[in-house]
Amino acid sequence: MASGEMARDSAIPRQPAGPDDPEAARRRRQAALRRYTRHPGFMVGATIILLLALLAILAPWIAPNSPLKTEMSLVLAEPSWAYPLGTDQFGRCVLSRLIYGAQISLQVGFWVVLISLTCGTLIGALAGFLGGWIERAIVALIDIMLAFPGFLLALALVAAQGSSLTSVITAVSIAYTPRVATVMRSVVLTIRPRPFIEASHAIGLTKLRILLRHVIPNAMPPVIVVATVSAATAILAEAGLSFLGLGVQPPTATWGSVIANGQAVITTRPLISLSAGLSIAVAVIGLNLLGDGLRDTLDPQMRRQTGAKML
Amino acid sequence: MNADLRSTGEHETLLQADDLSKVFGGRGLLFRRSRPEVRAVDKVSFSVRRGETLGIVGETGSGKSTLGRLLIRLLDPSAGRIVFDGRDITGLAQGRMRKLRHEMQMVFQDPYGSLDPRMKVGAIVAEPMLVHGAERSGIARRTAEILEWVGLSPAMAERYPHEFSGGQRQRIGIARAMALDPKLLILDEPVSALDVSIQAQILNLLRDLQRQSGVTYIFIAHDLAVVRHISERVAVMYLGKIVETAPRERLYAAPRHPYSASLLSAVPLPNLRAERQRKRIALYGEIGSATALPGGCRFHPRCFKARLVAAAGGVATTALSKDVVVPSRCTDSEPPLADDGNGHFAACHFPLDPNGAEARDSAPFAAGQSRRHS
Structure with missing residues (x-):
């Protein structure tokens, strides 16, 4: 074709947005940021979690009293300036216990997400990507673990291990890893047949590199959402374990143990249990809002293509 | 029986397939139900000379895409032999095969799906070079060079695939395939998903690239007009078999x-x-x-x-x-x-x-x- 050269020249594309100057790049970054800041749920959730984190980190400076100091003269005191939420039956400041309790709850949430996200992602990705008997074995194992209610499994593990922060984190992580792995596997199954995976084989990438460079990055958005939401369930699980006396041992302040202590006097001093319950509710709602926000904003292109079902 | 199209002239054979077959399904292994056998490619033999373009045409289901994948071992053949550049690659282990990948590349039909949506264009084009151990310092320069070569601006390396049109993405796919300067390029319906006006641009680009680099093309298409534009020789496939193969002009002027x-x-x-x-x-x-x-x-x-x-x-x-x-x-x-005596083969009584x-x-x-x- 004689017009070949011409056709080729005219084919050099000009984006209407203009050339690739730093200005355009900055505008693209801003647009991406706006997706987050314009999402009310995401902003509320992120604010709540950020405030809770600040509270937990700055607990020694913020808390009005020591969470452990017992004041026998002030048992079950009414709220006052010195004790804004009153004291419990050992004369400890309830507000201070709640503020320090946030440390435990957020630590559990953080570590459980980190551990179950890492392990679940790897296990799920291997199962989905390798297929064959490896996949069948992993899926069978996951199914067995999912047959137990997550909380019961954690309960049994803590009961077997003894109660400490580490064992609570381990137990809850083990209980939640299969959930992340299931989601990961199903997302990887939707990615595996996509042409760019075959293209990676054609280029000469090893399976491991394809998994690390192409499969996992593309599978992350829905998995991150699941992980955020499971941080909420992990906090609930820790509170539940503490409530039953199987969590981090007394006298350490945790939200669950504050509820448990307050339960005995719930008719006369309902504020103790209620305030701890409210703290848990706020943290869980914050994380759920954050998860929903992430689901809506994490790379919309991606979401449309994988069509992955979120929890 | 075998249509041996090995060249008799001065050209050297780059790729040769002997009785290549691919059967999908068949007897199930333990726990797996057996599925009906599908003879996607059935005893196909042909050869391609260095620097030429062989067009492979057929309907959907004729096995042409499977054949393309067999040739570069993206799929393992059930039977037959593939000789690439004088070397039998049929039974080559995956690791050894990977090292050969830089000599045989593929451009895929779907310009939307064949690029990783989370990677920048520059990284996509650089990836094959990285994998095959090119020096890091040279990669950035070479990436810019190749992008320019396929008609894109090097500044576009910083963008993501979804910011490009179909034709531009196919250029990116071609850039990735050409990054290692391969000897053989399998083009699996590279323009089928594009508008007609864009098709011509891509075909011209492919022709320019071939002229400059001497790469050999196997051009798979269901569209006879497109194949005619670019191929020197054309093979027509029907249900897993090559039913006719001839120099382009002869096939288009007088099909047998x-x-x-x-x-x-x-x-x-x-x-x-x-x-x-x-x-x-x-x-x-x-x-x-x-x-x-x-x-x-x-x-x-x-x-x-x-x-x-x-x-x-x-x-x-x-x-x-x-x-x-x-x-x-x-x-x-x-x-x-069977040959008609002029290098025009047809499988017909x-x-x-x-x-x-x-x-x-x-x-x-x-x-x-x-x-x-x-």
Whole structure:
């Protein structure tokens, strides 16, 4: 074709947005940021979690009293300036216990997400990507673990291990890893047949590199959402374990143990249990809002293509 | 039986396939139900010379894409042999095969799906170089060079694939495939997903690249017009077999296989008068299923020529149904891919006469072209 050269020249594309100057790049970054800041749920959730984190980190400076100091003269005191939420039956400041309790709850949430996200992602990705008997074995194992209610499994593990922060984190992580792995596997199954995976084989990438460079990055958005939401369930699980006396041992302040202590006097001093319950509710709602926000904003292109079902 | 198209001239054979077959499904392993066997590619033999372009044409389900993947071992053949650059690569272990990948690359049909949406264009094009151990310092320069080579601006390396149009993405796919300067490029319907105006640009780009680098193309398409534009030799596939192969001009001017003839008759002509006058050969029915191949010639249930030959009499015939009668040879024996003496191979018991009326009528594309040029 004689017009070949011409056709080729005219084919050099000009984006209407203009050339690739730093200005355009900055505008693209801003647009991406706006997706987050314009999402009310995401902003509320992120604010709540950020405030809770600040509270937990700055607990020694913020808390009005020591969470452990017992004041026998002030048992079950009414709220006052010195004790804004009153004291419990050992004369400890309830507000201070709640503020320090946030440390435990957020630590559990953080570590459980980190551990179950890492392990679940790897296990799920291997199962989905390798297929064959490896996949069948992993899926069978996951199914067995999912047959137990997550909380019961954690309960049994803590009961077997003894109660400490580490064992609570381990137990809850083990209980939640299969959930992340299931989601990961199903997302990887939707990615595996996509042409760019075959293209990676054609280029000469090893399976491991394809998994690390192409499969996992593309599978992350829905998995991150699941992980955020499971941080909420992990906090609930820790509170539940503490409530039953199987969590981090007394006298350490945790939200669950504050509820448990307050339960005995719930008719006369309902504020103790209620305030701890409210703290848990706020943290869980914050994380759920954050998860929903992430689901809506994490790379919309991606979401449309994988069509992955979120929890 | 084998159509050995090895060149007799000064060119060297780059790729040769001998009796290449791929069967999907079959007997199930433990726990797995057995699925019906699909003979996607059935004893295909051909060779490609260095620097030439072989077009492979066929309907959906003809096995052409499977064949392309077999040739570069993206799929493992069930039987047969592949010789690439004088080396048998049929049984090469995956690790050794990976090292050879930089010599054989592929461009995929789907320009939307074949690029990782989470990678920047620069990283996509650089990836094959990274994998095959190019020096890091050279990669950025080479990436910019290649992007420019395929008609994109090097500044676009910082963008993501979704910011590009289909034609631009296909350029990116071509850039990735050409990054390692391969000897062989399998083009699996590279323009089928693009607008016609963009198709021409991509085809011209491919031609320019070939001129500059001497790369060998195997161009897979279902569109005869596109293949004609770029190929020197064309092979027509039907249900896993090559039924005809010839130098481009000969195949388009005078197809010998009834299937090729009917495909050609479906190509619309640019000349309106010729378009109104030409005869079209309608095929009977749909492409058969590769799970239940007809016996003898696998084209006979749809063949117009078989019906004509049977109607003319003088041969033993078999009735397929109340109305359809075909020669017994077509149902009983599989025709070999036979040379007509001029390097024009066809697998047909009753090939079309290159000077006969059916062949002329069925090749209006050539007629239209010559009229345009005169």
